[in-house]
Amino acid sequence: MEFIYKTTPMPRRPLTTSKIMLRLLAGLLVVYAYALYQAYTFGSEYLINGILLLVVAEVVSYACEAVYALMTKQNILEIFKTSFPYITPLILVLTVPVNTSLYVIGVGTFLAVVFGKLVFGGFGQNIFNPAAVGRAIIATSFAGVVALDAITSPTLTTTLANAGWVSDSASFYYMLKDFGGLGSVLTGDYFAAMGETNTLLILVVGVLLSIFDVIDFRIPLTYLGVMFLGATVIALVSGLGIDYPITFISTGGAAFGAVFMLTDPVTNPQTRPGKIVFSALAALFTIAIRFLGNLPEGVIFSILLVNMISPVINRIFANKQVDSIKRNIIITFATIIVSILILVIIGTSVEKGTYKENTFKKFDPNAETGLAADDYSSCKAKVTDLGDGKYHVTVRGFHAIEDGGPDNEFDIVVKDGKVVSVECTVFSDTKGIGDAAISEDALSELVGVDLSSEVDTMSGCTYTSRSVVAAIQAALKEAR
Amino acid sequence: MAFLIGPMQHHIEGHKEITEANEIIKIGTDEVAISLSIGAHIATPTVQVGDRVKIGDLIGKRDDRFYVPIFSSVSGEVVAIEKRMSASLKPSDHVIIKKDDTDEFKDFEKLSLDASKEEIIAYMKTIGLLGQGGAGFPSYIKYATDKCETLIINAVECEPYITADVRNIEEHLDEFKYGVMLMLKASNASKCFVAMKSFHKETIEKLIKLFEDEEKIVVKPVKDVYPMGWERTLTYEVLKKRYDKLPIEAGAIVSNATSAITLGSTALSGRYCYERIVTVSGDNINNPHNVICRIGTPISKLIEACGGVKEDRAIIIMGGPMMGTCVTKDIVTITPISNAVNIFKEQHFKEYACLRCGRCVEHCPSSLMPVSIIEAYKFNDIAELEKLHVSDCVECGMCTFICPSKIEVTESIRRAKKLLAARKR
Ligand code: SF4
Ligand code: SF4
Numbered sequence: 001m002e003f004i005y006k007t008t009p010m011p012r013r014p015l016t017t018s019k020i021m022l023r024l025l026a027g028l029l030v031v032y033a034y035a036l037y038q039a040y041t042f043g044s045e046y047l048i049n050g051i052l053l054l055v056v057a058e059v060v061s062y063a064c065e066a067v068y069a070l071m072t073k074q075n076i077l078e079i080f081k082t083s084f085p086y087i088t089p090l091i092l093v094l095t096v097p098v099n100t101s102l103y104v105i106g107v108g109t110f111l112a113v114v115f116g117k118l119v120f121g122g123f124g125q126n127i128f129n130p131a132a133v134g135r136a137i138i139a140t141s142f143a144g145v146v147a148l149d150a151i152t153s154p155t156l157t158t159t160l161a162n163a164g165w166v167s168d169s170a171s172f173y174y175m176l177k178d179f180g181g182l183g184s185v186l187t188g189d190y191f192a193a194m195g196e197t198n199t200l201l202i203l204v205v206g207v208l209l210s211i212f213d214v215i216d217f218r219i220p221l222t223y224l225g226v227m228f229l230g231a232t233v234i235a236l237v238s239g240l241g242i243d244y245p246i247t248f249i250s251t252g253g254a255a256f257g258a259v260f261m262l263t264d265p266v267t268n269p270q271t272r273p274g275k276i277v278f279s280a281l282a283a284l285f286t287i288a289i290r291f292l293g294n295l296p297e298g299v300i301f302s303i304l305l306v307n308m309i310s311p312v313i314n315r316i317f318a319n320k321q322v323d324s325i326k327r328n329i330i331i332t333f334a335t336i337i338v339s340i341l342i343l344v345i346i347g348t349s350v351e352k353g354t355y356k357e358n359t360f361k362k363f364d365p366n367a368e369t370g371l372a373a374d375d376y377s378s379c380k381a382k383v384t385d386l387g388d389g390k391y392h393v394t395v396r397g398f399h400a401i402e403d404g405g406p407d408n409e410f411d412i413v414v415k416d417g418k419v420v421s422v423e424c425t426v427f428s429d430t431k432g433i434g435d436a437a438i439s440e441d442a443l444s445e446l447v448g449v450d451l452s453s454e455v456d457t458m459s460g461c462t463y464t465s466r467s468v469v470a471a472i473q474a475a476l477k478e479a480r
Numbered sequence: 481m482a483f484l485i486g487p488m489q490h491h492i493e494g495h496k497e498i499t500e501a502n503e504i505i506k507i508g509t510d511e512v513a514i515s516l517s518i519g520a521h522i523a524t525p526t527v528q529v530g531d532r533v534k535i536g537d538l539i540g541k542r543d544d545r546f547y548v549p550i551f552s553s554v555s556g557e558v559v560a561i562e563k564r565m566s567a568s569l570k571p572s573d574h575v576i577i578k579k580d581d582t583d584e585f586k587d588f589e590k591l592s593l594d595a596s597k598e599e600i601i602a603y604m605k606t607i608g609l610l611g612q613g614g615a616g617f618p619s620y621i622k623y624a625t626d627k628c629e630t631l632i633i634n635a636v637e638c639e640p641y642i643t644a645d646v647r648n649i650e651e652h653l654d655e656f657k658y659g660v661m662l663m664l665k666a667s668n669a670s671k672c673f674v675a676m677k678s679f680h681k682e683t684i685e686k687l688i689k690l691f692e693d694e695e696k697i698v699v700k701p702v703k704d705v706y707p708m709g710w711e712r713t714l715t716y717e718v719l720k721k722r723y724d725k726l727p728i729e730a731g732a733i734v735s736n737a738t739s740a741i742t743l744g745s746t747a748l749s750g751r752y753c754y755e756r757i758v759t760v761s762g763d764n765i766n767n768p769h770n771v772i773c774r775i776g777t778p779i780s781k782l783i784e785a786c787g788g789v790k791e792d793r794a795i796i797i798m799g800g801p802m803m804g805t806c807v808t809k810d811i812v813t814i815t816p817i818s819n820a821v822n823i824f825k826e827q828h829f830k831e832y833a834c835l836r837c838g839r840c841v842e843h844c845p846s847s848l849m850p851v852s853i854i855e856a857y858k859f860n861d862i863a864e865l866e867k868l869h870v871s872d873c874v875e876c877g878m879c880t881f882i883c884p885s886k887i888e889v890t891e892s893i894r895r896a897k898k899l900l901a902a903r904k905r
Binding site: 001002003004005006007008009010011012013015016017018019020081082122123124125216218265266268269270271272273274275276314318319320321322323325328329332 | 483484485486488490492493640722788789792793794795796797801802803804805806807808809810822824826827829830832833834835836837838841842846847848849851852864867868869872877878880881882883884885886888890891894
């Protein structure tokens with residue numbers, strides 16, 4: 001018999017960090033699956049992009065970890081096993097809209113993994129939630145190029161932000177109605193970041209993750225609770241119903257951030273009172289950013305802010321928990337109450353926004369945008385196909401519309417859905433006014449235009465200009 | 481409060497079924513090596529090589545801050561007094577006695593239930609009664625107080641694998657009752673709780689019957705969590721009171737059930753308790769059993785009687801797998817406070833980076849912050865260690881057990897404790 005020395009204790013709880021991460025992964029995948037389903041209802045190209053986003057993000061994340069392993073001379077497979085590279089890209093993907101370009105998600109993931117995680121020394125060492133770092137960089141640096149296509153639909157969050165977050169009762173209910181009512185708001189039946197919309201689903205997953213000992217329910221409960229209570233008081237003061245606080249915590253990724261990002265144990269305090277204070281402050285920051293900055297990204301920035309002060313919170317509660325219980329209770333509840341109070345004060349003192357009925361149109365991926373969607377019906381364009389991509393269009397100009405005079409006529413060549421040349425064959429409008437719109441310069445500007453382009457008409461010769469654009473629109477439509 | 485502090489306890493798989501129902505094996509020996517160091521007590525020998533001793537003869541004693549007598553568990557001849565590895569891992573004096581077949585006793589006086597508080601306490605001192613739950617604190621000091629309102633008899637046995645206490649109670653119901661009554665009298669308490677884990681249903685029923693006529697004595701089933709058997713956790717569970725240093729601050733005295741049996745049986749028979757029941761268990765022993773053996777029997781005999789080890793590379797823990805000590809020699813012998821010998825296979829856990837999840841904080845029964853203590857220890861930050869009350873750690877092992885990243889948290893805390901203690905000196 002050979003005796004081995006081993007310090008006690010011998011037994012270990014079966015729950016391992018790896019299991020915790022896999023359970024978290026399962027929770028995230030449920031949300032992702034729903035997001036894909038929602039993308040599918042927009043059209044299969046969105047579904048494909050939604051899948052590709054994750055593929056690209058995961059590949060980038062694993063690649064970064066692999067390079068890191070090489071640079072620090074560690075075993076790559078070991079790093080893959082102990083660093084859980086799959087989590088950050090998945091969270092990041094869920095915080096961007098489904099039409100985000102693959103380039104943006106790739107760069108975002110790279111920055112998230114490198115600057116959110118690896119520069120600190122890898123898993124467990126980071127100060128900020130890596131996905132939040134990536135998302136914040138995307139929000140600030142790529143705001144213009146986030147989307148893959150021209151479709152930018154205002155989300156409920158941006159709409160609320162534009163309306164000043166607090167609006168008068170009528171405005172708020174118009175807004176809610178345009179978004180399909182409270183049901184749609186709760187189940188996320190609108191266009192926004194992939195993972196953030198279905199608040200109900202996220203909360204159910206959150207409850208399950210708490211039961212399976214993955215996250216501490218105190219964090220989402222405090223975060224959403226403080227926001228909810230604050231919003232309720234604001235609603236009472238402003239004459240809004242319970243719909244307001246519900247909408248308030250269902251938008252802008254609040255639930256997603258609460259369940260999946262604030263709960264990241266690495267970046268929050270280790271004591272229970274610490275976690276509660278951390279979450280209450282996160283709620284306060286979120287709201288301050290929403291109300292005072294009118295930014296839709298309040299959740300992400302507030303997470304980064306509380307991540308930063310997490311060590312301070314930890315210090316406040318660094319004591320023997322039982323001995324300091326009274327002090328801890330007082331600090332904890334005082335923070336919650338003060339947070340709610342500040343929130344109410346800000347919420348009731350900011351200028352109320354307004355919102356007009358039907359401003360918001362629900363996201364319709366098949367809707368035409370740009371030139372195709374512009375209304376030129378009054379020009380009554382008639383197209384004759386001359387073959388070889390050449391079209392002859394007669395269209396009503398100034399005289400035709402104003403006093404029943406003759407039409408303008410154009411010959412337009414189209415190739416691959418784009419205008420190759422425009423030539424005015426018959427000009428019936430007023431010389432000296434309208435002909436600015438058919439000058440060689442003006443017409444050559446239109447070369448290369450397709451149906452998704454934004455085409456403006458020239459002022460000073462609006463009618464003629466409209467007739468040219470109408471003719472191009474008609475020819476392009478005929479050509480597709 | 482748990483909402484803000486944490487549960488400070490957790491269920492641990494008990495594995496008690498593997499020894500609980502088995503018969504108790506009696507182990508003979510022709511030689512005992514009685515350790516003169518028991519827990520923190522270090523005694524000096526009072527016999528010399530060549531002396532003949534009877535069972536119950538004084539062979540060593542500690543006589544400084546505490547009086548702790550050590551008796552012979554056999555009759556025979558002292559053949560050597562030598563330093564050997566003891567259960568506390570330090571080489572310490574052992575009195576080695578060759579056993580003869582006479583089994584002669586040096587009798588103590590018996591003690592009746594009419595004895596006064598002072599008489600019982602004096603008796604405890606004479607027979608050298610110690611807390612047999614592991615700490616080995618002398619009982620006569622614990623009972624010398626008039627502030628006790630509640631007596632708690634600790635039959636919780638919260639460490640996994642160990643069933644010695646429960647079996648001891650089952651085997652010695654009368655002695656147990658006698659001992660509890662004496663302790664109750666000595667404590668002058670108005671109420672006595674006999675705490676046992678609720679899943680020992682049959683034993684609890686027997687105890688309820690046993691104490692049927694005693695109004696003051698209540699059998700208290702407690703949750704199957706670790707470390708329910710720790711004084712602090714148990715006092716809180718029973719009385720919902722916390723204290724700073726000793727249970728008496730909460731008006732309580734906590735005594736181990738096996739100590740009660742030792743007291744009861746000595747008082748009834750007038751004879752020294754020269755044997756004790758020891759659990760031999762773990763995942764690396766062929767026939768796990770409770771055994772009964774003389775104090776001073778080397779653990780090699782116990783392992784042999786239980787069929788030897790399964791895997792050759794073995795980890796031997798004296799005591800429970802959570803708080804016991806790992807010994808690397810099987811000549812270590814059984815002392816009055818050894819309740820178990822657990823033998824384990826070599827084990828490997830994959831370690832991850834600390835998640836900073838705070839599970840160790842939530843479960844630490846002393847409500848310390850192990851994760852912060854480790855950090856402070858890494859930076860040699862003495863002031864911080866003090867602020868984090870590292871000296872209040874009881875080395876219960878909970879933080880290592882609970883850690884999902886499988887970090888040896890407890891071991892780091894032990895080092896931090898030592899560092900702080902060394903710096904303070
Ligand atoms: S030491 Fe273990 S239990 Fe404690 S915070 Fe770190 S990972 Fe969690
Ligand atoms: S070993 Fe010490 S620090 Fe760890 S849980 Fe037990 S008492 Fe707390």
